[in-house]
Amino acid sequence: MSVTAAPGFVAAGGAIGIKPGGAPDVAVVATADGRPVPAAGVFTANLAAAAPVQVSREHLERTGRRASAVVLTSGNANAATGQPGAAAARQLCAAVAGVVGSAPEEVLVCQTGLIGVPFPAHVVPGVAAVVASRTGGVDAGAAAARAIMTTDTVPKEAVARPDGAGCTVGGMAKGAAMLAPDMATMLAVLTTDALVEPDALQRVLAGAVARTFNVLTVDGCTSTNDTVLLLAGGSAGPVETAALAGAVEEVCASLARQMADDAEGATKTARIAVHGAASEVEAHRAARKVAESLLVKTSLNGEDPYWGRVVSELGSAGVRFTLGRTTVRYGGIAVCAGGVAVPHDAPAVAAHMSGRYVEIDCELGIGDGRAAVLTTDLGYGYIDENRTTS
Amino acid sequence: MSVTAAPGFVAAGGAIGIKPGGAPDVAVVATADGRPVPAAGVFTANLAAAAPVQVSREHLERTGRRASAVVLTSGNANAATGQPGAAAARQLCAAVAGVVGSAPEEVLVCQTGLIGVPFPAHVVPGVAAVVASRTGGVDAGAAAARAIMTTDTVPKEAVARPDGAGCTVGGMAKGAAMLAPDMATMLAVLTTDALVEPDALQRVLAGAVARTFNVLTVDGCTSTNDTVLLLAGGSAGPVETAALAGAVEEVCASLARQMADDAEGATKTARIAVHGAASEVEAHRAARKVAESLLVKTSLNGEDPYWGRVVSELGSAGVRFTLGRTTVRYGGIAVCAGGVAVPHDAPAVAAHMSGRYVEIDCELGIGDGRAAVLTTDLGYGYIDENRTTS
Numbered sequence: 001m002s003v004t005a006a007p008g009f010v011a012a013g014g015a016i017g018i019k020p021g022g023a024p025d026v027a028v029v030a031t032a033d034g035r036p037v038p039a040a041g042v043f044t045a046n047l048a049a050a051a052p053v054q055v056s057r058e059h060l061e062r063t064g065r066r067a068s069a070v071v072l073t074s075g076n077a078n079a080a081t082g083q084p085g086a087a088a089a090r091q092l093c094a095a096v097a098g099v100v101g102s103a104p105e106e107v108l109v110c111q112t113g114l115i116g117v118p119f120p121a122h123v124v125p126g127v128a129a130v131v132a133s134r135t136g137g138v139d140a141g142a143a144a145a146r147a148i149m150t151t152d153t154v155p156k157e158a159v160a161r162p163d164g165a166g167c168t169v170g171g172m173a174k175g176a177a178m179l180a181p182d183m184a185t186m187l188a189v190l191t192t193d194a195l196v197e198p199d200a201l202q203r204v205l206a207g208a209v210a211r212t213f214n215v216l217t218v219d220g221c222t223s224t225n226d227t228v229l230l231l232a233g234g235s236a237g238p239v240e241t242a243a244l245a246g247a248v249e250e251v252c253a254s255l256a257r258q259m260a261d262d263a264e265g266a267t268k269t270a271r272i273a274v275h276g277a278a279s280e281v282e283a284h285r286a287a288r289k290v291a292e293s294l295l296v297k298t299s300l301n302g303e304d305p306y307w308g309r310v311v312s313e314l315g316s317a318g319v320r321f322t323l324g325r326t327t328v329r330y331g332g333i334a335v336c337a338g339g340v341a342v343p344h345d346a347p348a349v350a351a352h353m354s355g356r357y358v359e360i361d362c363e364l365g366i367g368d369g370r371a372a373v374l375t376t377d378l379g380y381g382y383i384d385e386n387r388t389t390s
Numbered sequence: 391m392s393v394t395a396a397p398g399f400v401a402a403g404g405a406i407g408i409k410p411g412g413a414p415d416v417a418v419v420a421t422a423d424g425r426p427v428p429a430a431g432v433f434t435a436n437l438a439a440a441a442p443v444q445v446s447r448e449h450l451e452r453t454g455r456r457a458s459a460v461v462l463t464s465g466n467a468n469a470a471t472g473q474p475g476a477a478a479a480r481q482l483c484a485a486v487a488g489v490v491g492s493a494p495e496e497v498l499v500c501q502t503g504l505i506g507v508p509f510p511a512h513v514v515p516g517v518a519a520v521v522a523s524r525t526g527g528v529d530a531g532a533a534a535a536r537a538i539m540t541t542d543t544v545p546k547e548a549v550a551r552p553d554g555a556g557c558t559v560g561g562m563a564k565g566a567a568m569l570a571p572d573m574a575t576m577l578a579v580l581t582t583d584a585l586v587e588p589d590a591l592q593r594v595l596a597g598a599v600a601r602t603f604n605v606l607t608v609d610g611c612t613s614t615n616d617t618v619l620l621l622a623g624g625s626a627g628p629v630e631t632a633a634l635a636g637a638v639e640e641v642c643a644s645l646a647r648q649m650a651d652d653a654e655g656a657t658k659t660a661r662i663a664v665h666g667a668a669s670e671v672e673a674h675r676a677a678r679k680v681a682e683s684l685l686v687k688t689s690l691n692g693e694d695p696y697w698g699r700v701v702s703e704l705g706s707a708g709v710r711f712t713l714g715r716t717t718v719r720y721g722g723i724a725v726c727a728g729g730v731a732v733p734h735d736a737p738a739v740a741a742h743m744s745g746r747y748v749e750i751d752c753e754l755g756i757g758d759g760r761a762a763v764l765t766t767d768l769g770y771g772y773i774d775e776n777r778t779t780s
Contacts, residue, residue: 048705048713048729080701080713082730115698116731222706224698294684294768295776302777308505308614311470315438316612323438323470339438340472341506378684379773386685387692387769 002157003029004141005170006193008037008233012134013147016126018075018113024147028131029189029231030069034100037233038198039067039108040205044226050079051089051119052109053225059093059105065198068102070189070229071127072148074174076113076120079224088121095124099131110187110227112150112175145172148187151385153262158254165243167194167236173255186213188228188255194244195234204245205230212252215284216260216374217291228252260374261356265381268300269374270358274314277369282319284371289317290362297378303353305330311339314362325365332359392547393419394531395560396583398427398623402524403537406516408465408503414537418521419579419621420459424490427623428588429457429498430595434616440469441479441509442499443615449483449495455588458492460579460619461517462538464564466503466510469614478511485514489521500577500617502540502565535562538577541775543652548644555633557584557626563645576603578618578645584634585624594635595620602642605674606650606764607681618642650764651746655771658690659764660748664704667759672709674761679707680752687768693743695720701729704752715755722749 004011011029018025031037041060043053059067071092078085093107100107111119134140145155152174159170171190196204209228230248260269272291277283290296295309307328315321323339331352335344352358394401401419408415421427431450433443449457461482468475483497490497501509524530535545542564549560561580586594599618620638650659662681667673680686685699697718705711713729721742725734742748 044706046702046705047711048701048716077698080698080726080729080731082714082728115696115702116726117698118731222702224702224705294772298773298776299778301773304778306505308467308470308507311438312436312505312612312614315436315614316434321437324472326438336470336506338472339470341470341508379777380770382684383688383691383769383773386688388689388694 002141002159002170003144003172003189003191004136005159006168006191006233008032008193008235009191010134010136011140011144012130013143014130014133016123016130018073018120018123025073025075026127026130027072027144027147028069028096028134029144029191030100030134031233032136034068034102036063036066036068036102036106037231038196038201039065040198040202040230041108042206042209042228044223046222046224048080048224050077050111050225051081051085052078052111053227054086055089055093056108056227059108062105065202066106067108067231068106069096069100070108070110071096072110072187072189074112074148074150076111076117077115077225078111078119080116081119084121085119088119088124091121091124092127095127096131099128108229112187112225115224141172148172148174150175156255156258158251160247160250162243162247165239165247167192167239167244167247169247169251171251171255173259175259186223186226186259190230190248190251191233192230192244193233193236194239195237196232196244200241201230201232204241204248207245208249208252211249212256215372216256217288256374260376263376265379265385266376267379267381268356268358268377270300270360270376271372271374272360273372274362274364275370276364276366278320278367279369280371283369286314286317286319286362287371287373289313290360291373291375294378297375300358300377301379305335305349305353307336310360310362311336320366321364322366327363329361392531392549392560393534393562393579393581394526395549396558396581396623398422398583398625399581400524400526401530401534402520403533404520404523406513406520408463408510408513415463415465416517416520417462417534417537418459418486418524419534419581420490420524421623422526424458424492426453426456426458426492426496427621428586428591429455430588430592430620431498432596432599432618434613436612436614438470438614440467440501440615441471441475442468442501443617444476445479445483446498446617449498452495455592456496457498457621458496459486459490460498460500461486462500462577462579464502464538464540466501466507467505467615468501468509470506471509474511475509478509478514481511481514482517485517486521489518498619502577502615505614531562538562538564540565546645546648548641550637550640552633552637555629555637557582557629557634557637559637559641561641561645563649565649576613576616576649580620580638580641581623582620582634583623583626584629585627586622586634590631591620591622594631594638597635598639598642601639602646605762606646607678646764650766653766655769655775656766657769658746658748658767660690660750660766661762661764662750663762664752664754665760666754666756668710668757669759670761673759676704676707676709676752677761677763679703680750681763681765684768687765690748690767691769695725695739695743697726700750700752701726710756711754712756717753719751
């Protein structure tokens, strides 16, 4: 139970023939009564944004950020598909609207798959039967989460009901960069029963995304289709914004962590933390530079605590940095202090590196800025996953 | 014959015990008479710059950009080694100066190897015997080029004597990112017999580096030790600056290409060209984004002309971009035009992808900006080379 955890939402998953062999390739999340509710969206910053991203943005703008349903398809990104692609995305929304009884612009659309392959518009009418099967409850939410999987090995769902918050937030997600780069995309849909205005909802979602999905970096590639949506049904009545924000961030953080852990081809999840930077912005920039370094990522794959590469990345991250003030820790154990090697418990570091989770902490000794980024290792699995699309 | 091609320069290569087993690990290039001549240097922008980079910068500053010799060692980067590392780099310069009869600050130093490992200062006195063996001629230049190799499989040398230029430029180089990322470094030393003032020489070198070494990107990592030096002996007398600049760029371009071709673990060299960008700066930024994309690089490894990843990178490069105006060509054959797939000769594209050299051309249709970047593919070889330092 996830995207259907909050009262007032229904879901369904099914197959319409985008993927071969009848594999699930379409999901829908909708309000139980088909009426539009406040909706927030965070989309890729890629200027080659896919047709569904353009259509969903346009719909949110036209409705003043309200939606009655979200339709998600997998197997074709409908990106770099020109006007026919945009028309197909609109047809998907119209088909769903026809069943739930809302206006087409009240339906949002997310798609994931190969870029540049014309979308098979003839499958669109099949969506109606899937939408008609929508229902509440655990199984429906799980079916929707399974239908948006691509190379994910497990569906990703999360629910938060903080004590005293008075509302529920549930969500589902798929993919993230390395997870499924052929599929190019991370998608997530969240729902809540909180009663909240669209603008406040947008701020809540944007803040949560910045602190969760946006600090997960696998290969530094920004997809054409990335989309995170949040619909607020309102049946729980008004809630404290801070409580809602906390619950939304909790769900996003769980989904982001599930993505990193399920990264195909990855054998490690690593948290790169930077402390003592001149500012939070610089801390984030430095952490991301280390997290995206091919040399650091291959070292993680080889379980080699080669901190020289970490300081080299910190030194070229474009942030204030003084080697002589820098300390690097693996699993809490300092291997470099004052910019030079220090004696340390090598077997303990080796034991830490051999685990699934690796923690690298970098203290810059300059200011109070701190940030952390999640990443994965780089090994044969990433190559195998990505060298060809066939 | 390379670094000794220009009259007035001598060189030597030898072993002093930095590397195990007596492998060559030290090279020297010097003026034949030991007198200082105008010298230019371009160094890494990494704030964690190694001791030799700091010492060479300081020496050029103190002498007003003059040098009588360059000493290069391989097997230890002498980076993140604190004050003892800086002292060792100075001792190397002093040892060379003692033999060639110059002041210590007239000697420049380049080092390459593992970061963060204390430099074995006890080997420094051994340098004297190697310097004493310096001589002119082809063999001496070749010995020096071999002594700075790390995981390079072939020495890299180049000579240019443009018609009518009235001077000779020769050079040697090692490594580059992926080539030898354990070694962390690219080093190059060039010599010429042109008579030129230090400031003009610096401008010539900086321009050539910007258009050659700096448009070669393998993994986007900026080393702690990158150094390019150019010494001008002057025996050929004054020359046209443009002619000298052309010859220096020709040598640098050849060395950069040799580095890409010898990239360990790489099976492809690719040239990513961007035309029609809003400016040259934007063209360069876009080309570099495509060239450093893990998804594009793995596609090169798989010989897959997946242009969707190319437009996705262009769209997220932070440059002006309109998908509908974009054309992508592999080996001159358009696979995407107006932002969508176009019919093309697929067997011809496949044949191009199967070669060692791949050309990807991106036309943005916005302005006159153009730039090109050299890169390599990403496959098992890179992982094998970099997962551990042992």
